[in-house]
Amino acid sequence: MRSRLFSATVACTALATMTSAVTAQQADRLGYYDKSREGWFWYQDPPEKKEPEEDITVPPPLMPAPEEPEAQDTEMPPATVATTPQMPAVGSVEFLREAMPKALDIATDNPTRENVERYLILQKMAIDKSEMFSEMSKMVSTGHPLLDEGRRRPKQDTFAKKLEEEAEVKKREVLSEFFKRNALIMFLDNRCSGCAMMAENFYRMQQTHGLVWQSISLDGTLLPDNLSSNQSFNAGIAERLGVDAGGAVFIASPPSTYIPVTWNPTGGAEIADRILLVAARSGLITDEVFRQTQAINPMIGSAPTVKEQELPPILQAADQFIKPEAITINGMENNQ
Structure with a gap:
């Protein structure tokens, strides 16, 4: 059975091969005239070969390139070269x-x-x-018209003492004239151990300078009658003047001005100098009169002055802070 099927298959294959060969031979025997339908052209263009269509793909839209930041000035500061500080000249003050x-x-x-x-x-x-x-x-200052301080006060004691004696005479004259228009007030209490000594000095100045003065007791303490016959008790003036202890002395200038001279017991010579200083500062005596009471001649020449500038903010703030608490030393009005 298998032999038959194989023989049939071989036969079919041979038949197909023979048929193809006959068809090819017949096509070769066709002459030129048998192909007249194709035209009289010498050459027949071969059929055009269609080239494969290119795959045209539309590229995606280009994104704008990011803007580059502006170039900044990146120059580095010049490098500082460490230099060794120069040593000052040997033997110099520096x-x-x-x-x-x-x-x-x-x-x-x-x-x-x-x-x-x-x-x-x-x-x-x-x-x-x-x-x-x-x-x-x-060497430079001796005899120099501006630098020689001997023009103001002699260096030798004999001549210096002579100048002091003349100044003491002038002090007595100025104070005697001053006490014709002004007086002193002394506050005392039982804690002031020096108030009695200061009262003795005032008593002597009363005899030599014509001093007019009054003592005010803060707690009822009184001075001996032979030292002061003009005594009174505090009626509120001590509180208005800020006095809380004995020993304070004020100038009383009419009609109602009180100027502090000292806040503690002070000797006679010092209290006289303080009175003159405070009087000159407050304008109760002139500067020229005050200079006549000093054992030194006036200054030669004048010191240069600088125009006052606006205070810095920190000092302006300080003024606002301290002014409410400050005491006006040039004069304190008594509202009594």
């Missing part, structure tokens, strides 16, 4: 100002002969320089 403290520290921490000797030599150099400067200062 050199001694820097060397002496260091030499002293080293000599104190380690007091060897070399360390101590080093410091003492440097110290002597400074002292010698100061002495040389002092000698030259005397």
Whole structure:
């Protein structure tokens, strides 16, 4: 059975091959005239070969390129070159100002002969320089019309004492005239151990200068009658003037001005000088009259003045803070 099927298959294959060969031979025998339908052209264009269509793909829209940031000035500052500070000239004042403290520290921490000797030599150099400067200062100022202080006060005691005697006479005259228009008020209490001594000084000034004064007791304490016959008790004036302890002295200038002279017991010579200073500051005596009471001649020449500038903000704030608490020393009005 299998042999039959195989024989049939072989036969079909041979038949198909023979048929294809006959068809090819017949096509070759067709002559030129048999192909007249194809035209009289010498050459027949072969059929055009269609090229494969290109795959045209539309590219996606281009995104705008990001803007580059503007170039900034990135120049580096010039590098600072570390320089060694230049040492001052050896032996100069600047050199001694820097060397002496260091030499002293080293000599104190380690007091060897070399360390101590080093410091003492440097110290002597400074002292010698100061002495040389002092000698030259005397040489320059002696007889100089502006620098010679002998024009203001003699250096020899005899002549200086003579100037002081003349000033004391002038003080007595000025104070005697001053007490014709003004008086003193002294506050006392039992805690003021020096008030009695100060009252004795006022009693003597009453005899020599024509002083007019009154004592006011804060707690009922009174002075002996032989020292003061004009005594009173506090009726509120001490509180208005800020007095809370004995020893305070005020100038009483009519009609109702009180000026502090001292807040504690003060000797007779000092209290007289204070009265003159406060009177000149308050305008109760002129500057010229005040200078006549001093044992020194007026200043030669004048010091330059600088135009006052606007206060910095911190001082303006300070003024606002302290002014409510400040006491006007030029005069305190009594509202009584």
